[in-house]
Amino acid sequence: MSGDPRLSVIMPAYHEGALITDVLDRLFESIQLPCEVLVIVDYASDPTVDVVEVYADKEPRLACLINAYGPGPANAIRFGMDAARGDVIVVTMADGSDDARQIDDLACLVERGVAVAAASRYMAGGQQVGGPLVKGLLSKSAGRSLHVLARAGTRDATNSFKAYSAAFARSVGIDSRHGFEIGIELTAKATRLRLPVAEIPTVWLDRPAGVSSFQLLRWIPRYLRWYWFALGPRLSVDQIRARARARSRVLGG
DSSP states (O other): SSSSOSSSEEEOOOOOGGGGHHHHHHHHHOSSSEEEEEEESSOOOOHHHHHHHHHHHOOTTEEEEEOOOOSHHHHHHHHHHHOSSSSSSOOOOOSSSSSGGHHHHHHHHHHHOOEEEEEEESSSOEESSSOHHHHHHHHHHHHHHHHTOOOOSOOOTTTEEEEEEEEHHHHHOOOOSSSSHHHHHHHHHHHHHHHOEEEEOOOOEEEESSSSOOHHHHHHHHHHHHHHTSSOOOOOOOHHHHHHHHHHHTTOO
16 A cells, blocks of 8 residues: 555454455445555454455555454454554444445545544434344434434444544544444544534445354443443543543553
8 A cells, every 4th residue: 555545444354254355345346535445353363364465466455454452343443543544534344234335425524524424324314224123223222312312413323334533533542442332432422522423324234144243232331331421511632531541540451
């Protein structure tokens, strides 16, 4: 990869192997902005690595990085964000559930001034096709209620498919270390900072093959933490970082 991309696409992957090829095909067919695409895996032995490296031989915008922050999607996304060179960062999944044609639109919203741009399943024109029923109901309830109660700028705070201002994400930091809750964490922080959050409708499709790594019962408490955080009064960046440091000390981190 050469030059400075406007957009960095972060794609955490776990044992996708050859399944990721079609996802990458759709992604590179769709993105028109100057970009880099970083596929992040936890281990060098992940079968996704060989597939991505072969693909990268003909696609210079693509790289496969080994996450050095610890296993799990939150650490993979954090690692990718720290490695990203673009002023806008889009997080998308490696399973093909997200509509790659919307990446440019999300990125342009951030370039126009929003801190977070969300692809929303739960606004007019959005839809979720497939996926576990309970997970979908909880996600929809959380997103729509936060939109009303916290005046969050999206009805889909839990969706991972979002674009972020890299400067915003780095200024507030990422506290999540386990699941996919970074989407709601950064939305909650933007809401507490009273920064603009925007959304566009998306159609989310359950993965056509492979197995999801989402662990509903294990990760619900971590989503709830950020749900309640979003409901609080306005904070400054310094206050958000101070709260994170205090929590880290309490947890011994």
